[in-house]
Amino acid sequence: MDSKELYVGFVSDTEDNHPNYVPGWVGFGSDYNKNPPTLRWSWTQYWSDLSNCFNKNDVPVTWLIRVDDGPVYDQMLIQNKEKILELRSLGDEIGIHVHTWLWNSNLSKWIQTKNPDDEVRIVKKSIKMFKKHLGFNPASARMGWNTMSNEIMRIFNANGFKVDASAIPGTLSQGKFSKRDNIYDWSKTPYNPYHPSFTDYQAEGDMKILEIPLSTLKKKSGNFAKLVNKLSSFPSLSYFLPIARFFNLTPHHHFYISPYWSSSQYDKIIDTYHKQAIKNGLAFLVGYFHGCDILNPLNSKLNLIFQEHIQKIINKINSLNGVEVKFATLCQMADKYVNHDLNKNFR
Numbered sequence: 001m002d003s004k005e006l007y008v009g010f011v012s013d014t015e016d017n018h019p020n021y022v023p024g025w026v027g028f029g030s031d032y033n034k035n036p037p038t039l040r041w042s043w044t045q046y047w048s049d050l051s052n053c054f055n056k057n058d059v060p061v062t063w064l065i066r067v068d069d070g071p072v073y074d075q076m077l078i079q080n081k082e083k084i085l086e087l088r089s090l091g092d093e094i095g096i097h098v099h100t101w102l103w104n105s106n107l108s109k110w111i112q113t114k115n116p117d118d119e120v121r122i123v124k125k126s127i128k129m130f131k132k133h134l135g136f137n138p139a140s141a142r143m144g145w146n147t148m149s150n151e152i153m154r155i156f157n158a159n160g161f162k163v164d165a166s167a168i169p170g171t172l173s174q175g176k177f178s179k180r181d182n183i184y185d186w187s188k189t190p191y192n193p194y195h196p197s198f199t200d201y202q203a204e205g206d207m208k209i210l211e212i213p214l215s216t217l218k219k220k221s222g223n224f225a226k227l228v229n230k231l232s233s234f235p236s237l238s239y240f241l242p243i244a245r246f247f248n249l250t251p252h253h254h255f256y257i258s259p260y261w262s263s264s265q266y267d268k269i270i271d272t273y274h275k276q277a278i279k280n281g282l283a284f285l286v287g288y289f290h291g292c293d294i295l296n297p298l299n300s301k302l303n304l305i306f307q308e309h310i311q312k313i314i315n316k317i318n319s320l321n322g323v324e325v326k327f328a329t330l331c332q333m334a335d336k337y338v339n340h341d342l343n344k345n346f347r
């Protein structure tokens with residue numbers, strides 16, 4: 001094969017505003033410290049502005065729509081059904097994004113469960129609600145807080161999902177925001193797409209579903225990432241963010257498109273996967289973001305830095321030499337991987 005291809009996917013966790021315990025979102029975020037919660041959706045007024053950032057560049061987006069068995073349930077699906085189906089008709093992909101919350105009455109907070117029985121119940125119910133409201137099966141997914149378990153991966157596989165993109169290779173988190181969420185383990189997972197094992201979601205095996213990890217630099221997460229996790233529950237962290245951008249600091253080694261951290265990391269990640277495409281003939285570059293970041297919580301206006309980041313990233317990818325760039329959805333990437341006879345190169 002002569003031509004070298006770089007498949008590029010942009011994936012959105014599409015849900016309510018960030019929780020108000022996320023620094024900077026106090027007063028504008030959803031309140032998860034009560035039951036029922038107060039959910040805030042103000043970012044959705046700018047959803048078209050966000051989708052236009054991609055649309056005008058002929059770049060499809062994979063929108064992963066939030067469903068859970070409390071506290072959001074099917075509200076996102078019901079409120080935004082028209083918008084979701086419109087995006088689908090324009091060539092975007094609609095998949096599912098499940099958060100595994102449980103109400104903890106002792107702490108008076110919604111917190112992430114890692115109980116397999118609860119995870120199974122929540123994920124199964126969420127898929128059912130998705131089908132009921134949208135009329136089709138989801139085929140792509142990302143779990144809330146990047147979490148995963150053998151049980152969840154088996155449910156996705158049994159429901160005919162083509163692809164999951166929850167993995168951040170080389171990372172492990174025992175919880176952020178005073179350990180209430182972000183509990184996940186991808187410490188042993190491959191950096192390139194793989195079919196998971198039924199008994200170990202981080203290992204290659206016989207499942208039909210493909211795991212396409214978020215694009216990640218092979219680097220140990222340093223003390224800066226640990227410090228940010230430790231400070232994550234302090235609202236004052238938000239005052240630090242402009243300084244972090246100025247000094248090109250980010251705790252992330254994966255392709256997380258966020259207006260709050262320096263954009264310096266994006267170029268390094270893009271260059272790494274560009275090189276891989278030239279070396280192997282094919283590579284998959286996947287970046288993710290949160291739809292709600294199109295709202296600036298300080299003034300309720302469009303977040304211009306976020307729009308700038310997205311355009312810069314697309315421009316950079318379009319300027320790459322020596323590869324054919326294909327912007328694609330998660331399922332299109334999975335189809336390419338499965339049908340590609342050189343996929344052994346990725347092992």
Ligand SMILES: [Zn+2]
Nearest residue numbers: 013015144145
């Ligand atoms: Zn989420």
